[in-house]
Amino acid sequence: MSALLDPAERTARGARLQAELGGATTEPATPVEASWRDYIYAEIWSRPALDLRARFLIAMSSAATAGDAAATETYVRGALAGDLISLAELREAALHVAVYSGWSSGGILDAAVTRVADAMGLAAAVFAPIRAEPWDATARHEVGAASFKEHMLFGGPPPKTAYFEGGILNFVFGEMWNRAGLDERSRRWLTLVGVGFSGASTPIRSHVWSAMASGNASRAEMEEFVLQYAVHAGWPRGSVMQGAVLEQAARVEKNLPFEA
Template identity: 55%
Template sequence: MLDPQDRIAAGLAAEARATARPARAPQTLFEQSWRDFVWAEVWTRPGLPPRPRHLVAMASAATCGLEERQLDDFVRGALVGDHLSLPELREAALHLAVYAGWGNGGKLDRAVTRVASELDLPPAELPPLAPAPWDPQARNDRGHAAFAKVMTFAPGPPSSPYLEGINNFVFGEMWWRPGLDEPSRRWITLVGVCESAAEIPIRSHVHAAMASGNCTGEEMLEFVLQYGTHAGWPKASRINGVVIEMIDKVAKGLPWHG
């Protein structure tokens, strides 16, 4: 895309594919940057498939202050392009709520509602959070097992209400739900922890994403670029450093800490 006209054409085509609507002609320099860089250069890169790219874009749009219409665009593109189903998007909203706050999860959930109405889709059938009574110890053990699988290291005992919530709900219920696969949950989680700016969650989840086999180092590097277009280069710079460090640790079989 060294020719500006080729770059423009590529950007317009990528925008139309990703949003499932006709591309909009830019009216400002800022809008040109979307067409000529975000769409033409980032969204056309082969290192990250459309499904995770849409998940990262939706989660980032909800947490990084993009307009409702932009969030709707990503949701529409995911649905029309068959990258994600309506039930999967409802699960994605719940997952985002856990890792980025219920307010941000609600933004995505409302966008899914708007686009489903726009496309005249029937309501998604979703299994309830807890369809039957459970034994407290069984729920605790289920949470421990899910944590160990997702994070690739054993958890400690839940010694506070916060840690009980992580064990019993986040891992004991949500990560077990079949409506969204583990790699997809991973991309949403990464956006949430990156936005948190919390050192331990960032480092542990970046490491676990690769150590679990949910994604490759190359995909993680592409994730940083995709995330950076929404969150900004300074935030992405920090994540880029962690990703590079954790690629080396995973390759050597080392834990995320130490």
């Protein structure tokens, strides 16, 4: 028979992690507040299957996409204070969130970064312009198509509609995914949050497959991602994402290509 777990120990662990990671340190006044300490921090953030940098990226983008400015700011503060994500990387993260969760959500994250950076007295982060040099429109389509294949590991759409031409090829893969300010693994987490909230089957399945097929995330990390993501997305969206992870992990393990 296994030993019983001690609720007092869980509370102590949750309070410690909540304080260390940037959350509240006051005694909870409601069941929801208590659940942040005794479940979210004590039992999710303490799990070893995913690194803290990844958890912060998932949490802050999920909170911003859910419209929770206060939680977004808490995560930004924790990431900066813990030296886990730089200010310049956070600015790039906000741009990535804007693409996959909408510019309003990206704006919530960007504003939270500004508030925290100002409060900490940080100098403004230098960022590369969206595009500094003139370009040829046809060449940008070609760059976007090549970038799509590089990051997604399968061929992308032809520029036959405004969405594909002006969005996916021109900007998303023609420019944003190629920016040097944020590594590919980090961009994966932000993308997965955005497509997860969308509920759109093909983007969810394709990006889940690409995250694992690229080696950016293992099956165990993807399964842990689902739990961290569900905190702000909710368990029903988490269930959809979990199904996609199980389905696409089986394909990756058999070396099967993505199938729409």
